[in-house]
Amino acid sequence: MKQFELKRKPAAIVLIAIAALGLGATTIFSTKSGAADEKRNTPKPALTVTTVLPSQTSLPIRLSANGNITAWQEALIGSEANGLRLTEVRANVGDTVRAGQVLAVFALESVQAEVAQGRASMAEAEANALDAAGNAEKARTLQASGALSEQQINQYMTAEKTAKARLEAARATLAVQQVRLKQTQLLAPDNGVISARTATVGAVVGAGTELFRMIRGGRLEWRAEVTSSELGRLSAGTAATVVAANGVALKGRVRMIAPTVDPQTRSALVYVDLPNPVGKLDAAQVPVKAGMFAKGEFDLGSSNALTIPQQSVVIRDGFSYVFALGAGNHVSQVKVQTGRRLGDRVEVISGLKPDAELVASGAGFLNDGDLVNKVAAQNPENTQKTEPNKATATAPTAQPAIK
Template structure:
C-alpha cells in the first residue's frame, strides 16, 4: 500500500515537470502566432494641395446668328435682270456690283430729259434778253409798265422751267445708277433670290447679306444669372463638332422675354471660326476669377457614390477623407472640403488602399502639382 502511494506521487511529479517544460516551449510559439505580421507597404506617389486662380463661369445655351443682316433690294421697278454677279457664300466688298438691270429704257429717258433741259436753257436765254431790254427802257415811255412786267415775269418763269427740267434729268440719272445694284457693306452673301431674266419691282429683295461676316452667340440667361454678367467678359462655346470658340460679351438685352423669363446676352464671335448662323450651341460665360483648392483628378477616388482622398501620415499610414468636389479643368479637380495646406495626398494608387494601410512614399513624388495653363486662367 505504501509503495502504491509512492508510485502515485512519483507520477504526479513527472506530469508537473513535463507540463512545465511544455509551457516553456509553447509560450514563444504562441506569442509569435498571436502577433500578426504587418501588411506589406505599397509604393505610392503623393501630391500637395494647390491654390490656383480659376475663372468663375455661368453655363448657358443659345443660337448663333448674324451680328446684323443686310437686305439688298431693287430701288427701281419694271426692269429686267441682265446679270447676276454673286451667289450664296460669296465674300463681297462695299460698292461691288451684285446685279445689273437693263439700262436701255432708262438711257432713252435720260437723253429725252437732257433735250428738255437744253430747250429750257434756250428759252431762259431769250426771256433774259427781253427782260434786260425792258429794264433799260423802263420809265422812258418806249414800253408800257405792263409790258415791262410781262418780260420780267417771263424771265422768272423760264428760270423755274429750267430748274424743273434739270431736276427731272437728275432723277433719270439716279434711276440709271439704280440699274447697278451694289453691296451696301462688306460681308458674306447668306441668301439669293435674284434670277437672270426676271423683271424686278421696286423693293424686291434680291440678296441677304451678313454684314462684315460677323456672327454672335445669343445666350439665354435667367434674371439671377444676369447680375454677374457684364460687357467685355469672355465666353467659350462648344459646337456640335466638338470644337470650341472663344468670344466676348458685347451687350446684354435690356428686357427679358415675357414667355421664357430669360434675357439674351450677345457674344461677339471671331471671324473665320467654325460657327455658322443658325447653329445651336452651349457654353460658358466667364464672369471673373476666384481661388480654388485643387488636386489631380487621379487623387480623388469614387466609392459608393462619394469622393475620397487618402492622406499619408509621417509614419506611413493613410487616412481616408471624404471630400466634396467642384469644377474640373483638364486633369485637375476642385476640392470644396477643407484640407491642411501641408497635407500629403496619395496621387496615384489610391483605388487599392483602405483606411489605415501602410504605404511607402516614392521620393520623387513629393512636389506639389503645378497649375496647368488652363487652370491658371
C-alpha cells in the first residue's frame, strides 16, 4: 500500500506542473494578444511633415499690361527729283546710318547738262544787263541837253530794268538746277536704322516716291494697353519692366499717357521708352525688334503683406487651401485667398490667421482631419553643403505613410 502511494505522488506532481505551465502560457498569450489589438486600434499618422508660420514680407506693387514694341518715330525717305534713274543703292534693311549719309545715287548726266545750260543762260543775261545799263547811263547824261527825246530815254531805262530782271531769272534757274544736282544723292535725314527698302537699281522714280523707311535714332518704345480704371495709378516717369516675346527683359520708363481712351476696349495706350542700343551694338544684335508682342509690369512701390511658402498652398477645385496644424497633430483644411507672389512666397489676402501653424511640405497628400507626424525642418544650407549633387537635398521631407 505504501508502495502504491509513493508511485502516485510523482504522477500528481507532473500533472500539477503541466497545469501550471498551461496556465502561464495562456496568460502570456492573452497579454500579447491584447497589446497587439491595442496597437492595431491606435491611428497611424498619414504623413510626416514640417510646419511653418506666416510672416510679414514687403512685396512690390505691380500693374501688369500687354502691348507691342514699336518704333518711336519712323521717317519716310523718298526721291525729291522727278524722272531720274537710280544707279546705285548704298543702304539695306537693318543698316545703321548717320545723318547726311548717302543712301542712293541717281543718274547725273541729264542734270549736269541742265546745269551747264543754266550757267550759259546766266552769262548771256549778265552781258545783256551790262549793255542795257551802259545805254541807260548815257541816256541819263544826255537828258538835260535835249539830244534825246523823253520817249527814247524811257526806252533805255526800261531796257535796263528788263535786262536786270532776266539776269535774276537766269540766276534762279541755275540755282534750281544746282539743287536738282544735289538731289541726285539721296541722304539720310537723321541717325537711325533702315527698317524697309523699296529702292531698286535701274528704276526711274517720280518725285515723292518712298525708297527707304527708317527708325529715327533707333529708338523703340512699348505701347502698353491699360484699362481706364488703372490709368490713375500711372504717371510720366513710372518705371516699367518689359519682357519681349523672345524672353528679353528691358527696363524702361513711362514717357507719356495717351490723352484719349478707346471707346471699344475702354483702354488707353501708355508709351514706355526703352533703352536705345543703336551705336553700342550692331543693328542685327539689337535684342528686341519693332512689331514684337511684349508683356510687362509697372512698378508702383511696395507694401507689407502676410506671406507663406508656395509649397504650402494646395489648389483644389479651382480654390486655394492650406492645412493648419491643430490639437493632437490633426490638420484642418483652410480656404484662403492668395495675391501677389515673390520668389517662393505667396501673399495671403484673407482666410488665414497670422499665428496659424501650417504644413510646409506634402500638403497635397493630406485631407481634412488627417493625423500627421510633425518633425523639425532641416537646415537647407547644411543639406546643400553635405549633398549638393542630390535632388533630395532641397526636396520636401514629407513622405506618405504606408498603411
